[in-house]
Amino acid sequence: MANVPYPPFLDLPPRYRNPETARYRILPVPFDGTSTFRKGADRGPSVLLQVSDQLEEYDIETGGEPCRAGIFVEKEVSCGSGPEELAAAVEVRTAGILAAGRVPIILGGEHSVSIGAARAAAAAGDRLTVLQLDAHGDRRQSYQGSGFNHACVMARIAESSPVIQAGIRSMDISELTGLDGDRIFYAHEIHDNQEWIDRLCRLLTKQVYITIDLDVFDPSIMPSTGTPQPGGLGWYQVLKLLRAVSGISEIRGFDIVELCPDGSHASPMLAAKLLYKIIAYIESGTQGILRNI
Numbered sequence: 617m618a619n620v621p622y623p624p625f626l627d628l629p630p631r632y633r634n635p636e637t638a639r640y641r642i643l644p645v646p647f648d649g650t651s652t653f654r655k656g657a658d659r660g661p662s663v664l665l666q667v668s669d670q671l672e673e674y675d676i677e678t679g680g681e682p683c684r685a686g687i688f689v690e691k692e693v694s695c696g697s698g699p700e701e702l703a704a705a706v707e708v709r710t711a712g713i714l715a716a717g718r719v720p721i722i723l724g725g726e727h728s729v730s731i732g733a734a735r736a737a738a739a740a741g742d743r744l745t746v747l748q749l750d751a752h753g754d755r756r757q758s759y760q761g762s763g764f765n766h767a768c769v770m771a772r773i774a775e776s777s778p779v780i781q782a783g784i785r786s787m788d789i790s791e792l793t794g795l796d797g798d799r800i801f802y803a804h805e806i807h808d809n810q811e812w813i814d815r816l817c818r819l820l821t822k823q824v825y826i827t828i829d830l831d832v833f834d835p836s837i838m839p840s841t842g843t844p845q846p847g848g849l850g851w852y853q854v855l856k857l858l859r860a861v862s863g864i865s866e867i868r869g870f871d872i873v874e875l876c877p878d879g880s881h882a883s884p885m886l887a888a889k890l891l892y893k894i895i896a897y898i899e900s901g902t903q904g905i906l907r908n909i
């Protein structure tokens with residue numbers, strides 16, 4: 617996949633993907649170095665961008681055309697090295713996007729691509745919390761000899777930011793060490809109620825970086841991930857959460873990881889639409905206005 621040019625997001629016309637003015641910068645990171653179950657996440661960014669040409673520019677829910685803010689797809693991050701070197705490379709690229717006053721959107725690749733991005737957001741941020749949507753806790757201190765394995769992502773991120781986890785339904789007993797039970801929203805506790813979104817929002821700070829492992833969704837609507845788990849969240853559950861979060865905190869950046877294309881169009885389309893919905897929520901102009909702390 618190296619050096620293959622990526623299609624523009626949503627097949628936008630040049631005026632909406634001008635690198636000089638685009639508010640959103642998509643950073644493809646086609647890395648699949650530490651996956652342990654099913655491989656293929658390196659093709660995630662290209663397939664997501666390919667199907668995104670079927671999205672409409674108009675967002676019904678927010679009543680606008682969020683693409684007018686500009687969405688530019690950057691050159692991919694070179695993924696020839698191990699996960700630790702990759703984290704450093706992603707951190708540099710993400711920091712550059714943030715320093716330019718733009719919103720970074722990192723496309724994995726497997727979940728270890730989030731480490732560098734979240735670090736850059738924490739370094740550039742002001743009272744920033746990292747919100748993780750995921751089936752897996754990913755808080756092992758080390759896995760298969762590496763602290764930068766996809767199973768350790770949140771352990772590394774928690775070293776630089778407070779973390780909130782939601783949708784979790786698979787973890788190792790070692791991950792309970794030092795865990796704050798008020799900051800983890802297990803799937804079995806939240807699947808049949810709405811109050812958890814308010815409870816989660818009360819934990820947010822001024823800014824947020826969101827890391828979305830697509831296996832947070834139920835495999836019935838998102839089968840194309842490397843390590844699916846039953847009992848996941850639904851589309852509108854996730855959207856309601858993200859809209860509420862955007863009303864409380866400024867979203868400094870986000871990533872969408874673990875798309876593992878398997879020929880179906882529905883999974884990459886969900887991922888592409890999710891990306892655009894988050895932009896729509898940011899662009900709807902409500903960012904942070906519900907904040908009263």
Ligand SMILES: [Mn+2]
Nearest residue numbers: 751752829831
């Ligand atoms: Mn996961």
